[in-house]
Amino acid sequence: MVEEYNEVERRASKRGRQDMKITVLEKTEDTLTLRVEEVRPGLMNAIRRIIIAETPSMAIEEVVILENQSPLFDEIIAHRLGLVPLTTNFDTYVLSSECTCEGAGCHLCQAGFTMEVEAPEDGFLATTGDLKPQDPDTVPVSDKIPIAKMAKGQRIVVEAYARLGIGLDHAKWQPVSTMAYKMIPHVEVDAKKCDGCKECVNACFRQVFKMQDNKAVVVDEMNCTMCNLCVETCDVQAIKVTYDENSFIVTIESTGAAPPEQIVEKGLDVFRKKYEELIKLLPGRAPKVTAKPKAKKAAPTKPKTTKKKKTTTKKKAPKKSKTTSTKKKAASKSKKKKSK
Numbered sequence: 532m533v534e535e536y537n538e539v540e541r542r543a544s545k546r547g548r549q550d551m552k553i554t555v556l557e558k559t560e561d562t563l564t565l566r567v568e569e570v571r572p573g574l575m576n577a578i579r580r581i582i583i584a585e586t587p588s589m590a591i592e593e594v595v596i597l598e599n600q601s602p603l604f605d606e607i608i609a610h611r612l613g614l615v616p617l618t619t620n621f622d623t624y625v626l627s628s629e630c631t632c633e634g635a636g637c638h639l640c641q642a643g644f645t646m647e648v649e650a651p652e653d654g655f656l657a658t659t660g661d662l663k664p665q666d667p668d669t670v671p672v673s674d675k676i677p678i679a680k681m682a683k684g685q686r687i688v689v690e691a692y693a694r695l696g697i698g699l700d701h702a703k704w705q706p707v708s709t710m711a712y713k714m715i716p717h718v719e720v721d722a723k724k725c726d727g728c729k730e731c732v733n734a735c736f737r738q739v740f741k742m743q744d745n746k747a748v749v750v751d752e753m754n755c756t757m758c759n760l761c762v763e764t765c766d767v768q769a770i771k772v773t774y775d776e777n778s779f780i781v782t783i784e785s786t787g788a789a790p791p792e793q794i795v796e797k798g799l800d801v802f803r804k805k806y807e808e809l810i811k812l813l814p815g816r817a818p819k820v821t822a823k824p825k826a827k828k829a830a831p832t833k834p835k836t837t838k839k840k841k842t843t844t845k846k847k848a849p850k851k852s853k854t855t856s857t858k859k860k861a862a863s864k865s866k867k868k869k870s871k
């Protein structure tokens with residue numbers, strides 16, 4: 532097995548392996564566009580899938596309904612709260628499956644919220660702005676996300692608990708709304724063949740061409756989707772569309788959980804750990820990468836609860852069932868809902 536692995540490495544280095552090159556093309560608060568060169572499609576796709584499905588973020592996982600007079604069922608409110616994107620500090624929490632509390636929920640793996648709202652008028656909209664977070668680093672990315680429309684005097688009182696999770700378990704834990712790439716296109720026009728018919732300019736919906744001195748010229752090659760419409764339209768075969776299979780344009784759009792560059796960094800960290808695990812399985816191969824320092828844990832925070840909420844403080848067995856549960860208390864009839 533080691534010989535086979537060494538042979539693969541030897542052949543790879545013989546082909547002239549080059550270092551990956553990354554150029555930032557565009558960066559906004561939530562979106563990052565990169566040009567990534569000298570990377571194979573398989574590796575690029577692995578990074579894409581890890582960022583989507585295995586890079587953690589915070590999402591509400593458990594909701595305790597203390598009072599609900601709104602027209603929505605408890606389950607719908609819990610579900611809506613679960614889908615609210617939350618800001619995530621990657622260094623603060625650990626996955627509950629890796630926590631010392633063994634998934635019961637503690638300050639190391641969960642952040643609490645409370646919400647107590649009474650509609651002052653008909654048509655009042657309870658929003659994420661009414662959620663009161665206990666950890667200022669874990670808050671809804673917007674305070675305008677609707678939760679329930681209520682009639683005058685109706686009340687909603689809930690406690691909610693957010694946990695770190697991964698998209699592989701539920702899409703609500705995906706830190707990105709988009710993580711996509713395309714190979715870098717090359718569009719060429721043979722000016723000697725071009726007869727200036729303008730058909731390619733009309734056919735291309737991405738405005739890649741324009742006419743200049745009665746010839747088609749390429750003005751925005753990166754905008755090309757490689758649909759080949761122009762090639763099929765050109766009767767004199769003057770257009771050639773190709774691509775570089777080891778270079779990509781990568782777009783990462785964050786849900787707001789964290790800045791996109793932090794999500795990429797965290798995703799690559801997850802990838803590194805997977806690589807280390809894999810390399811350990813190869814006999815005689817020691818990992819060549821150095822371990823990153825352990826994440827800093829947040830100082831313990833004690834949830835603040837109102838008098839009524841104290842009556843419903845969660846008492847959980849160390850290992851919880853994943854099914855939706857309803858907890859009835861003699862006094863408050865509160866209900867605890869999974870937000871999935």
Ligand code: SF4
Nearest residue numbers: 725726728729731765
């Ligand atoms: S379709 Fe072909 S011939 Fe016509 S303008 Fe475009 S490149 Fe030139």
Ligand code: SF4
Nearest residue numbers: 735755756758759761
């Ligand atoms: S392949 Fe499609 S997108 Fe690209 S230049 Fe031709 S028509 Fe435009």
Ligand SMILES: [Zn+2]
Nearest residue numbers: 630632637640
């Ligand atoms: Zn814990």
